[in-house]
Structures are given as structure tokens and as C-alpha cells.
Amino acid sequence: MDEFEKNKFKLGIYLTVAPIVLAFFILSYWPEKEKLKDLLFLGKAYEMNPEVRLLLLVFLVGALGSFVHAATSFVTYVGNRSLTPSWIWWYVLRPFVGMGIAAIFYFVIRGGLVLLSAAPDIEKLSPYGIAAFAALSGLFSKQATDKLSDIFDNLFKTQKGKGDEERTDKPDEKRPVTNVMLGVNKITSYKMEGGKTERDVTIKELYNLLKGVITRIPILDDKGAVKYIIHQSMLYKFISERSIEPGKERVDIAASTLDDFIKYPGMLDQVGKSITFVPAKATVGDAKAQMEKTKNCQDVFVTENGKPEEPIIGWLPNTEISKHART
Numbered sequence: 001m002d003e004f005e006k007n008k009f010k011l012g013i014y015l016t017v018a019p020i021v022l023a024f025f026i027l028s029y030w031p032e033k034e035k036l037k038d039l040l041f042l043g044k045a046y047e048m049n050p051e052v053r054l055l056l057l058v059f060l061v062g063a064l065g066s067f068v069h070a071a072t073s074f075v076t077y078v079g080n081r082s083l084t085p086s087w088i089w090w091y092v093l094r095p096f097v098g099m100g101i102a103a104i105f106y107f108v109i110r111g112g113l114v115l116l117s118a119a120p121d122i123e124k125l126s127p128y129g130i131a132a133f134a135a136l137s138g139l140f141s142k143q144a145t146d147k148l149s150d151i152f153d154n155l156f157k158t159q160k161g162k163g164d165e166e167r168t169d170k171p172d173e174k175r176p177v178t179n180v181m182l183g184v185n186k187i188t189s190y191k192m193e194g195g196k197t198e199r200d201v202t203i204k205e206l207y208n209l210l211k212g213v214i215t216r217i218p219i220l221d222d223k224g225a226v227k228y229i230i231h232q233s234m235l236y237k238f239i240s241e242r243s244i245e246p247g248k249e250r251v252d253i254a255a256s257t258l259d260d261f262i263k264y265p266g267m268l269d270q271v272g273k274s275i276t277f278v279p280a281k282a283t284v285g286d287a288k289a290q291m292e293k294t295k296n297c298q299d300v301f302v303t304e305n306g307k308p309e310e311p312i313i314g315w316l317p318n319t320e321i322s323k324h325a326r327t
Helices: 003-028 050-079 085-110 127-139 141-155 162-166 203-210 232-243 258-263 267-271 284-292 318-324
Strands: 039-041 044-046 216-220 226-231 275-279 299-303 312-317
Touching: 003 050, 003 085, 050 085, 050 127, 085 127, 203 216, 203 232, 203 258, 216 299, 216 312, 226 232, 226 258, 226 267, 226 275, 232 267, 258 267, 275 284, 284 299, 284 318, 312 318
Parallel strands: 275 299
Antiparallel strands: 039 044, 216 226, 299 312
């Protein structure tokens, strides 16, 4: 058994045992009106008031929600034999990320920054409601983070002055794309090698790549040039709509091909015409400008001279551009 197989086995044990331990502590410290249990840490007992106990519950349940997400992704990738060593630390740290997001969301709710604010009296709070928010924050951390971002934007919204619009010294936008892009060796993609065409790529293959933590994949030709970008949401839309199309015989969706997918009404505009390219010498600002003038564009690819037929050397999703090209 090589080193990676050993680490994969250890990770599987971690994802199995840790939720059981968390469940034990959740049951042990579940809020009770009759009594308060002391918090035991490193052999010492610490007195715990209702507020602290509720916060502890948020940490524990947030981590448990993250474990559900991590374990689901882990078994999917191991089952498909597509787990890579670079993702090991994602699985290890995922529960701690969930704990942090759940705690922040709890503070936002308790602080009354959203309409679902809690009652001021701790005794009137439902531990089930708080636990539900914590678990969902851990399980769907991306959506929870997006919601927190919306709250922050609304709270601290400012009116941009004319000087801000005309300012040309935005340092992030002047950074070379090669400094911030995802290198080709870090991109999960599907390469049509060996003379494959769109009719040789099955929906099942794409679905297996997109049903875990990966939410979009580029489709490359045999030379490494991008032909399409497949987003998880678009693939799921195709699968669901093909499954319930009225007036047609039942079709085998798994056996459908990429050719069927791109010929589906409106799909080519989303996956083939919504990508754009910049040369390796471009800046983040150039990539942002190119993305904004391309309809429905969420993905900018970097090639040597910015030509679509060239092999890609990097990728800038819209999330990376937003992070590095702030106004």
C-alpha cells in the first residue's frame, strides 16, 4: 500500500469516527432547562452558562454539517477512483471551516442583522432552530458565505464618488494574469483525446466529474484548447428537463452525449459562446474587461497569444477575477 493509499484510509477513518464523537458531545451538551453541565476540557471542568452552551452547540453542529458534506464528497471521489492527494487537506479542514461559518452566522442572527433575529431572552430560544441553522451553515458553507457577503454589502454600502470611477491606480487590476490564474496543472478538465468527438463523450462521464466539489469543468480538444465550459447547474438542468420532457419516449440520459447537450435549446450559448480568452501578458483588469463584454461570461482562459485555438495555460473563473479586481 503506497503512502497516498495509507493517507486515504486514515482520512476515511477520520470522516467516520469524528462525526460519532461530535454526536456524543452534542447529546451531552444539548440545552436542558433542569441543569447545566460543566464543560470538560483537558481534564478540567469549566462552569458553563446558557449562552456559552448554545455557542458550543453551534460549533459542534456546524462541524457535523461539514462532515456530512466532506464524507459525501469523499465516498464519491473514492468510488470513482478520482481522489487526488491535493484534496486531502480540504477534507481535513472542512469541518473547522464549517464551525467558523456556523459561529459567524449565529452571531449575525443573534445580533439581529437579519430578519430571523433571535429573541433577546436566552430561555425563549429554540435549540433545534439554532442547531438547524448551524448544521445548514456547515453543510452549505458556500451559500452561507454568499449570504453573509450580501449582509455585509447591505450594511456597509457606500456611494462611489466620481474619483473612484476614474481612478486608474487599482493595484490588483494591474497584476499579471499569470500571477493569479489557476495553472493548467491545477485544472480539472475533460480532454477529448484519441480522435474523440462530442458524440464520444457521455453525460454520465460529465456527471461523475461534476457531482462532487467540482462545479465546472472545461472541455478540451486533443491539443489542449478549450471548446466548452460545463457548469454543474447547466448539466443538472439538461438532465432534469430531458427526464420530464412531455410527449416523448423515455430516454437514457446517462447514454446521452455531449453532442446532445450542446444541441439542446440555448445550451451552446451558455457553454460554448460564453467563454473568452486573454494573452499571457494580460493583466487582471484586462481579463475583467474581456469578461464583462462577453455575454453570460463567467470564465476567462489564458493562452499564449489570447487565441481560442491555442492550448490553455491558465484559467480565471469569475470568482477569482472578482477577488483580485476589486473596485
